[in-house]
Amino acid sequence: MTPPSATIVALATAPAAGAVGILRLSGPAALEVGRALAPGVPQVPTPRHAYLATFVDAAGGVLDEGLFLYFRAPQSFTGEDVVELQAHGSPRLLRLLLARTLEDARVRPALPGEFTRRAFLNGRIDLTRAEAVADLVAADSEAAVRAAAAGLSGALAERIRALEEPLRALHADLEGVLNFPDEAEGADEDAGPRVAALRSEADALRAEVGRGRLVRQGARVALYGPVNAGKSTLFNRLVGEERALVDAEPGTTRDALEARVEWDGLGVTLYDTAGLREAPGRVEALGIARTRDLLAAVDLAVLVLPPEASVEEAASWMREVGATPVLVVTGKCDAVPATLAGAGGGGTGRAAATASASPVFGTVPATGGPAGPGAPLPPPRPRVSGLTGEGVDALRTSVLTRLWGGGTPSAVALVSERHADALRRTAEALGRAEEASRVSTLEVLSGEVGLALEALGEVSGTSVSEALLDTLFQRFCIGK
Template identity: 85%
Template sequence: MTPDSATIVALATAPAAGAVGILRLSGPAALEVARRLAPGVPPSPTPRHAYLASFVDAVGAVLDEGLFLYFQAPRSFTGEDVVELHAHGSPRLLRLLLARALEDERVRPAFPGEFTRRAFLHGRIDLTRAEAVADLVAADSEAAVRAAAAGLSGALAERIRSLETPLRELHADLEGVLNFPDEAEGADAEAGPRVASLRSVAEALRAEVGRGRLVRQGARVALYGPVNAGKSTLFNRLVGEARALVDDEPGTTRDALEARVEWDGLGVTLYDTAGLREAPGRVEALGIARTRELLSAVDLAVLVLPPGTSREEAASWMRDAGATPVLAVTGKCDVLPGARAEQGSVGDGAGALPIGAGALPIGAGALPINDAASGGRSATLPSPAPPRVSGLTGEGVDALRTSVLARLWGGGTPSAVVLVSERHADALRRTAEALGRAEEASRVSTLEVLSGEVGLALEALGEVSGTSVSDALLDTLFQRFCIGK
């Protein structure tokens, strides 16, 4: 796999008006072609030096004045000669400069991600860093930005290297014993424990894919529960603006509303859903059906219960979430105490958590489990009772936000996560499976089988680092990049 010899060109900034627009060229003819657009630049410009230059058309008429930067191979992003023209950000001007560069037959338009692909093929970055470039461009939360930046700095590459290097050494030892038994005698003595240790490292990395998805795509959290529980008011409070229509009439919310927020750097999409109740109207029933469908797709469901809800009723609402994790709270804590004085209700004062103590996640404390997740066991409520919140006054809302993040994330900081993608997880799964077979082979089979399985593990892991990767896989990876990157 080697890059072709063509010089490529593309706009490296968005095709919209702005203060600055950048035209980027990479390849053997980059400097010569760029100097045709900026003839005032010396024939052998100083690398990494910004020249103030006039950009001209084919007849020498000045189109703009800007900066000319030359990065000499191999000390450039792509490993090739690279030139950037920094002009004013007029889309029409930039298209004129792009067309001028393409007049040279040695130049063609860059494909999506081709600059980064050439950097990978020239050994300037490994595949994990290349993917981190796309993650950084696509990042839409602080956690995603910081995690992608860590990946670009080599955080994931280092983790992969710490697995790949000893795995390669183990494979070399095994092959040495097979091919040179006298010279390499004893090199396979600890093969079983070495394989087991490497397998646990692969499984630990694979386990981080869930967190990586939360950082990349953001978390999805739905507020749900019976009608008139205060869901829409709480939704508005959490979002910070009046997005949902609020009224005392039951069934006001007919369809799911969504809003994007960022909590402690993690992107969260909140959903306000139609209230659940028996015998709704036809249109309201459609909204309830959508609520149940949405609950199956979110990462966390927040069950908002009205004051005075009995434990039996609350357990029934919990089962509506299916297998989705649930966090229960009692809404409308601003309602007078007499409104929730019913004996045995989840919102009565006895046993209720104080406001600000934080909502109890379902699954911590008394385990509220639904039929789908528990093989038919009845749902139970947390004890003490769910904490109370008020979307109207804001009481308990900060604690709820903290509890939601804790339920989604657990410990640690979202921005510190290693961005293990689904693609990485699949390769790590195959790595771990091959190492599992190798561990078994170390006990009951031949050295040839053991070495073969270790080789398969190494090949699968190479799909993450890029040491063993096909052109087809590279095509798939770099298609998600923007043109010019």
């Protein structure tokens, strides 16, 4: 990959009025072109020194006064000569300055992400860091900012390298034995345990992928349960405003409502859904169908039950959501004494909950089905009241704990869908390699290890195609 020779230019600040507007040039002609706009700056300026400069038009007329910074290759963000002009943030002025630089035939406008791309091509940063730059710009919660910053500092790159280097060594050993059996004899002896260790490391990295997505996009959490359980009231309380309609009539909510909140720095999209019941009206049935689709897609479903709901009912409701994890709470807890709420009364049909109870609590596990006499007690359901706010803080904490385990968002290295996919292929290839190390030939084993290495290289950037780079840098803004 030869370094591109065109000098590129772009506004590095948003094209709106602001205190400061920055014009950035990168490439061999950066200094000369930059100095044409700021002729007062010495011919050989000190790198990384801020010069107070006058910016002029082609005829020498003064346009603005600002700062001139020069970064000499390779000690710059892109690894090339870089010049930054910091002018006042007038969009019109900045367009004038930009147009002047483009009059020079050696200069062309930068493509989205091209500065960062050059930094990557010149070996200044690896791909995980380049992508973290885009993540940071796009971050919309504190956790996303912190995670992108962790990516930027190379946290993910470090983890990838720790896997990639031994993997590459193993691949080299195996290929050595295959190609030069005499010289490399015995280098494949411990291939089995080495593959196994690498595989478990790859699996561990993969396990963090889901959390990375939570940081980047925020978590999706839906309230669901029987009609009239108090879901919308609780939703409003969690969101902090009267977003959802609340009424004593069952079936009030039809369309799912969503609201974005930030809890402990983690972005959470919260959904209020149509209460589920059998034999609803036609429109309500449409809402119920949507609720089911949504429940299958969210990261966590919060089941809001009326105080009198039994353990069997809770179990049957939990089965509504498929594989989505469920947190069960007892709503309207202000309406009943603590001893009853959450203790599960009776009733068999889930839509026909009544308080006519049989004392079954504690004998049926949450997974449903009849239990033996020694079955463990299910955990007591947390009690909340959307009306009074009781238990709502605790609910928020439980939701975060369920989403995060005990970890803090900032400790998680950001992993994108692209990384997730590459890591999945790495782990799968290593799984097949492990199998091959037991039952197959050295060729097959080495082939799988090679595939794992290639997939992993897509994360670090050691094996990455131009086409992939194009797609990646598309999502950057111009000037980055």
